[in-house]
Amino acid sequence: MRWLLAILVLAAGPVAAQTPVAVFPFELADTSGEAAPAGHDVRIALATGHLERKLEQSGRYRPIDLAPLAAEVAATAPRYDCGGCWLDVARKSGADLAVVPTVHKVSSLISTMDLWVADLRSGQYVAHVSGQIRGDTDTAWLRGVDFLVDERLLRQAPP
Secondary structure, eight states: OHHHHHHHHHHHOOOOOOEEEEEOOOEEEEOSOSOOOTTHHHHHHHHHHHHHHHHHHTTSEEEOOOGGGHHHHHHTOSGGGSSSTTHHHHHHTTOSEEEEEEEEESSSSEEEEEEEEEETTTOOEEEEEEEEEESSSHHHHHHHHHHIIIIIITTSOOO
């Protein structure tokens, strides 16, 4: 029976290591001119958690808990316009890669969602995926994350 287990292990090949990744919270760049609806903080937390789970479930990535660095993470906002000010925080987390997600809200109907992936050794972006989402709802944001991870990011060669 042990020989069968050994054969199965050898046939499976080496287990791919999961790359440690610092997943920053989504940020919202709202240029719609509309009043900010209640609940965006909850939506941002929901979408960020969903992104972390999707990355982990892919088998490629292992999200690092940034909660111990919450104050430092918050101080980097807005990350989409700070010239890489988040790099030191991401490196301090022990991650190899960082994911910086944003949503640019143009109107209640149209937003663009972006995921930027950076190699923390070089400080350079190694992947960027983007797509439009329709609607400013939890469902729209979660579907946007699903699409960008499943159909764009994971279809690229791992960084």
